[in-house]
Structures are given as structure tokens and as C-alpha cells.
Ligand SMILES: *[C@@H]1O[C@H](CO)[C@@H](O)[C@H](O)[C@H]1NC(C)=O
Ligand SMILES: *[C@@H]1O[C@H](CO)[C@@H](O)[C@H](O)[C@H]1NC(C)=O
């Protein structure tokens with residue numbers, strides 16, 4: 239039965255936004271609870287940034303370093319299409335866990351000597367002397383009696399939780415290098431960054447700037463100073479952090495308050511007991527360890543992506559997390575993301591509200607190019623899983639996963655030579671190809687050739703229409719969030 243509050247909420251949304259239709263995702267092992275709980279194996283690679291050459295690159299999920307565009311797999315469209323603009327949005331690369339995801343007592347330490355984040359101020363080029371590079375070195379001092387209050391897990395580690403690790407900086411650099419090898423010639427981008435044709439945007443979480451540093455070194459090898467765009471942390475659309483109470487209450491209704499969601503948590507109580515035995519997390523924990531698998535997933539996968547062993551209990555070193563248990567956590571984590579952003583019927587509405595502001599900015603960028611109002615050829619956003627996931631939800635991707643480290647969506651805008659295009663004056667000659675894992679994105683939307691859902695050279699107006707019907711204008715989105 240649908241709770242009364244949900245009926246009310248849906249009525250409100252229906253009035254405020256025009257026409258959100260949820261097209262369900264494909265049924266796969268990822269969103270099959272029987273397989274998630276009773277199947278075996280990890281749903282991809284969780285222990286290395288390198289996908290072995292024996293596996294297909296684009297279709298192999300690698301949590302540590304997701305597939306992105308590379309020269310090897312890139313498909314060049316036919317000659318009648320000219321690439322005019324790309325907008326890239328990616329998740330940051332691999333990192334230490336967040337402090338909220340560290341066990342209270344940790345038997346595995348993290349050494350960040352010499353790889354801390356660089357944080358310093360500087361004046362404009364040529365005005366002040368170049369400052370000395372200042373790097374943060376996280377440390378604890380037992381004379382500070384509050385040190386243990388956040389958990390003795392930090393003792394013995396000298397990293398910020400989170401920070402991008404050396405491996406993650408390396409992956410960022412490789413990612414920039416691959417983007418450069420595909421797009422530099424196609425877009426006419428030189429080795430020096432020109433702000434009139436290229437822009438980069440980060441979030442208020444410094445790990446996105448840590449990634450930008452590695453990425454830009456390879457993208458623009460001859461540029462040393464870059465201004466990254468950043469919105470206020472009260473309304474940033476990229477992370478996103480803008481206030482949308484109706485999105486939040488909708489999300490709570492179909493997760494916390496829904497038996498469809500809580501089912502997998504009760505079914506996994508046995509697994510929880512084993513994990514808690516190692517971590518010491520109490521069953522009545524209120525820090526989120528038992529409301530989803532997010533924390534265990536992050537804690538275990540961060541270790542494995544950095545070739546660290548799975549943890550053991552600090553009280554009894556014979557009780558350790560097994561690989562089978564970790565694999566089940568990884569299956570559950572992907573199941574949860576599929577539920578949050580695709581399987582739940584309200585998830586499309588949620589994504590449209592929660593990520594609509596960024597989509598409106600993207601749409602305006604595309605329109606500016608179509609209307610010849612912008613010289614920007616390439617806009618690059620460095621963001622989070624919490625950014626990519628609702629974007630994939632909004633795009634109604636056919637197979638939803640938890641977007642891993644470095645996962646990437648690219649909007650490629652092409653102009654078709656006019657001799658080959660239709661005479662229909664209601665459409666431009668501009669076409670959109672959307673890439674996920676470096677390949678045209680497969681969605682459940684009735685778009686693309688024969689409504690196949692593959693976003694490969696769809697008239698850009700089809701995308702504009704979809705945005706218009708699901709999100710509407712900025713003021714419509716604002717009122718859908720708040721009324
Ligand atoms: C998993 O297998 C067990 C034992 O065979 C069974 O009782 C349970 O119903 C299965 N779980 C699901 C979700 O199918
Ligand atoms: C779900 O997975 C189980 C176990 O592998 C399988 O028997 C079942 O057919 C699957 N269900 C669907 C709808 O694919």
C-alpha cells in the first residue's frame with residue numbers, strides 16, 4: 239500500500255514538473271536479489287586499477303578505475319559528422335576511505351608520506367613570486383586527549399580520510415592522457431590550455447581538485463596554472479548540494495520507509511553479523527553501517543584497490559573478512575545503486591529533482607554551441623559517485639551500477655553537413671552522442687534509432703525535449719523542489 243504522504247508528494251510533483259515517465263532498467267544479475275544474496279563472485283574488478291588485456295576493456299566493470307574513452311576502443315563517426323563540443327563529467331579517482339567508513343579499530347594502516355594534498359594560496363602569474371608548494375601531512379598526537387574520540391583507527395596512518403592516493407593521481411594522469419589522445423586532434427586542442435575554449439569545474443570537496451591536477455598535467459602538458467570553476471558549497475549543482483527538500487523526502491519514502499528497500503538488509507543479517515564481528519560495529523549502530531552497505535563497501539574496496547589485505551578483528555586475528563564476504567558486499571552495493579537510481583519507480587523523479595540543476599547547465603552549454611554563441615569546445619567536470627549516479631538515473635541507463643572510480647559520461651555534440659541533413663526547419667543539424675564506459679550509452683528511453691535507447695547521434699532536440707518534459711525550466715525545477 240502506498241502511504242498517504244507519498245500520494246500527496248507525487249501529486250505535488252506531477253503538477254510541478256511536466257511528465258516524468260520511468261522506463262525500467264534491464265533485468266540482470268546486478269538487480270536480481272536472489273543472485274545478489276545467493277550467487278557468487280564479484281561483479282567486476284575490485285583489486286587493481288589495471289583491467290587485464292584478456293578482458294574486454296569497455297564492458298568490464300572496474301571499481302578501482304572504470305573504463306573511459308581511449309584511442310583503442312573509440313569509434314569515429316562517419317565523415318558527415320563534425321565534432322563541435324564535448325562535456326565530460328567524471329568521478330574522482332581512487333582514494334583512501336572516508337573517515338565515516340573506517341572501522342573503530344583498524345588493523346590496516348595507510349601511509350601517505352609525500353603524497354598529501356597540496357594546499358596553498360598564490361597571486362596572479364607574474365605579480366607575486368611563485369610560492370613554495372605546501373603539502374598536508376595528516377598526523378595524530380597522543381597529547382591531544384581528543385585524538386581517540388574519532389576512532390583509534392586513525393592512529394598509525396598519516397593520510398587524510400579521504401585523499402586521492404598516489405595510485406589515484408596516476409590514474410587521473412592516465413585518464414587525461416587518454417582523453418587528450420582521442421580529442422586533441424578532433425577538437426583542435428593544443429598542448430596549452432586556452433580558457434576561451436576549455437573549462438574545468440570541480441566541487442568543494444578537495445579530492446576533485448587533487449584529481450584535476452593529475453588530469454590537467456596530461457591534458458595540457460604545457461600549462462602550469464589553471465583556474466578551476468567552483469560554485470558555492472550552499473548550492474553547487476555538480477556535487478550536488480543545492481537544497482531540494484522534495485527530492486530528499488521522496489528518496490526517504492522509497493528507501494528507508496519502503497519494505498522493497500529494507501528487504502535486502504534483513505536478508506543480509508547473517509553477513510552483517512560476520513562483518514560486525516571483524517569491525518566491532520555494534521548492531522544498533524547509528525552511523526549508517528546497517529542502513530545500507532555503503533560503508534562496508536567503501537572500507538573493503540578501498541583496501542583492495544590499493545592491494546591491501548582484507549581486515550581482521552583486532553581482538554582475534556583468526557576472524558577476518560573473507561573474499562566471498564567482500565564479493566557479496568560488492569554485489570549488494572551495486573544492487574543498492576540500481577535500486578536507488580533505476581529500479582525504484584520514483585527514482586527517475588528523484589534524479590530529475592536532485593540533479594536537474596546540473597542538467598540545465600549542460601543543456602544551456604549545448605544550446606549555446608548550437609546557436610553559435612559559445613567558443614567553448616570542451617567542458618570538464620570532476621565530481622563524485624553521488625553526481626554520476628543521479629545523472630545515470632536521469633538518463634535512464636539500461637544497466638545501472640555503482641559508478642566506480644574515474645567513471646565517465648561524455649556528451650559529444652556533432653554538426654552534420656547540411657547537404658546530408660533533412661530540410662525540416664524545426665530541427666538543427668546538431669546531433670548528440672552520449673558515451674558511458676567510452677561507448678554509446680544504452681538507455682531505456684524511447685530515443686535513438688528505432689527507439690532502441692542507444693544514444694548514438696540522436697537529434698539534439700530530442701534530448702532538449704526530454705529535459706524540458708522531465709525537468710522543465712529553472713524556475714519550474716526550483717518550485718518542484720520546494721513547493
Ligand atoms: C537464498 O538461499 C536460501 C537458502 O537456499 C533461501 O532460503 C533464500 O530464500 C534465498 N534468498 C533469496 C533472496 O532468494
Ligand atoms: C535471478 O537469479 C537466480 C539465481 O541465479 C535465477 O535462478 C533467476 O532466474 C534470476 N531471475 C531473473 C528474473 O533473472
Ligand SMILES: *[C@@H]1O[C@H](CO)[C@@H](O)[C@H](O)[C@H]1NC(C)=O
Pocket residue numbers: 280285286
Ligand atoms: C584480483 O582478484 C581476482 C579474482 O577476483 C584474482 O583472480 C586476481 O588474481 C586478483 N589480482 C590481484 C592483483 O590480487
Ligand SMILES: *[C@@H]1O[C@H](CO)[C@@H](O)[C@H](O)[C@H]1NC(C)=O
Pocket residue numbers: 334335336339340341342343344345346391392516517536537538540549550
Ligand atoms: C575499515 O574498517 C576497519 C575495521 O576493521 C577500521 O579499523 C578501519 O579504520 C576502516 N578503514 C577504512 C580506511 O575505512
Ligand SMILES: *[C@@H]1O[C@H](CO)[C@@H](O)[C@H](O)[C@H]1NC(C)=O
Pocket residue numbers: 288404405408409412
Ligand atoms: C601508473 O599507471 C601505469 C599505467 O597504467 C602503470 O603501469 C603504473 O604501474 C602505475 N603506477 C602507479 C604508481 O600506480
Ligand SMILES: *[C@@H]1O[C@H](CO)[C@@H](O)[C@H](O)[C@H]1NC(C)=O
Pocket residue numbers: 239240492496497498
Ligand atoms: C514495491 O515494488 C513493487 C514491485 O516493483 C511495487 O509494485 C510497489 O509499489 C513497491 N512498493 C513500494 C512501497 O514502493
Ligand SMILES: *[C@@H]1O[C@H](CO)[C@@H](O)[C@H](O)[C@H]1NC(C)=O
Pocket residue numbers: 511512515
Ligand atoms: C561472532 O563472534 C562471536 C564471539 O567471538 C562468536 O560466538 C560468533 O559465532 C561470531 N559470529 C559469526 C557470524 O562469526
Ligand SMILES: *[C@@H]1O[C@H](CO)[C@@H](O)[C@H](O)[C@H]1NC(C)=O
Pocket residue numbers: 343515516517518519551552553
Ligand atoms: C575488542 O574488544 C574490546 C574490549 O572487549 C571491545 O570493546 C571491542 O568492541 C572489540 N573489538 C572488536 C572489533 O571486536
Ligand SMILES: *[C@@H]1O[C@H](CO)[C@@H](O)[C@H](O)[C@H]1NC(C)=O
Pocket residue numbers: 687688
Ligand atoms: C530500424 O528502422 C529502420 C527503418 O527506419 C529499418 O530499416 C531497420 O531495419 C530497423 N532496425 C532494427 C534493428 O530494427
Ligand SMILES: *[C@@H]1O[C@H](CO)[C@@H](O)[C@H](O)[C@H]1NC(C)=O
Pocket residue numbers: 256702703706707
Ligand atoms: C517546454 O515544454 C513546454 C510545454 O510542453 C513548451 O511550451 C515549451 O515551448 C518547451 N520549451 C522548450 C525550450 O522546448
